Amino acid sequence: MSKIVKYVIADLLRSRAIMVYALVLLVLSISVFSIEDNADKGVVSLLNIILFVVPLVSIIFSTVYLYNSAEFIELLVSQPLKRRTIWMSIFTGLAGAVALAFLIGVGVPILLYAFTPSGIILLLSGMMLSLIFVSIAMWAAVRIRDKAKGIGLSILLWLYFALLFDALVLFILFQFSDYPIENGMVAVAMLNPIDISRILILLQVDISAMMGYTGAIFRNFFGTGWGMTITVLVLMAWTAVPVWFSLRFFKQKDL
């Protein structure tokens, strides 16, 4: 398996897009931290950019890469290799490259300017989001044969997780504002990895005080070891489930 991972990563690094991504993140983070004098403020400003950019780049870049390497995959499938090995190697290579770019682009500035609990949580959840959205891209790309439709689907998925989901949640929140739904909101937040990351980081920087009663509920849940364990497990499930479904489909796919 490591062999194919090696070739996937070599191929990715040659495409330069991943380098540009790392560089853009690096410039963004350094400039944000240079403007804000307080590290926590810097983390919050960066948070909003990262929660927007990282899922978008991870999902679109991976989808485009998967369609562009259709020939490569076809070539590998005709060789004495297990389909599982091929697919998981591609996932590992993609996830590794995207996460590495994030680590360089955001990790280095955080190490320099904001080596605080909130900064570290931001780094970890950004890495997790990279993996999750690569995983979702694998699923979208394997299900849809047509390149344009596949990229369209991944843009829609990103739009859903980044914007539509929050709008839906707000809508539900207002509709049921007379009922005690605060505990339910924790469960609803688990349905969107971007929201989980946002809550995790905001709780670290004491902005949760501004979130009212719901903020207190979140603090109660995410502040405990038990709540943290569940959150980490949910994020891992968000990584594993889409790629597992995509693998199941890939094993039966006609190339």
Place this chain on the structure above:
Amino acid sequence: MITIQNISKRFGKLQVLDNVSLTLNGGQCVALIGPNGSGKTTLIKSILGMVMPQSGALLFKGNPVGQQWEYRRDIGYMPQIGRYPENMTIGQVLDMMKDIRKVPEAALDRDLFDVFELDKMLDKRMGTLSGGTRQKVSACLAFMFKPEVLILDEPTAGLDPVSTELLKDKILAEKNNNRLIIITSHVLSDLDDLATEVIYMQEGRPLFHKPLEVLKEETGTDRLAKAIARIMAKQGMKKGVTTV
């Protein structure tokens, strides 16, 4: 060496393979011919496990293939349109394949690599290559690991006449090495010197599977092209009768 039992495959509404059963033995050079869209490439891809048939079984050396993958070690495949990662150079593609197949350098068959003079182009990126050069790389890869079965899908399409002859010589040499060679081609004159058996596919099923000699005798011709023309004409007549 390869036994195909009642394989059927449909893509949506289109029945591409319709209950195909064939037995292919070593030492033969099987010409797989038929009109466009008659299921030749799908049949080949089913043998390679690239297409999953809906029903039927495939035996390789007597063992059912199923979801196995090890049997592909013994197959060299030259695709109809060789497509490779654009950013890789010829040298890197060759190295990658050697790496995947784990065949020691000394055991490699470098004949085609030498006659096609690929050593001068090792640093060229796959994306910049012409169709013919890409075919040469494909051919080289198919033969390199001395597989027992060679599957060549339109091997001469896009090759210049000199390279075509070089490739044909190589195929003949391998045929005498007791390998099973499956070739599809629309250039029937190329197949004349190579084929020992002919499978004619039509609408997803093999119309016949006969030794070339028998086919020539039956149709009373000395060239494969003529024999096929006869048969197609007969088919056309039959169809004409049924529609009238």
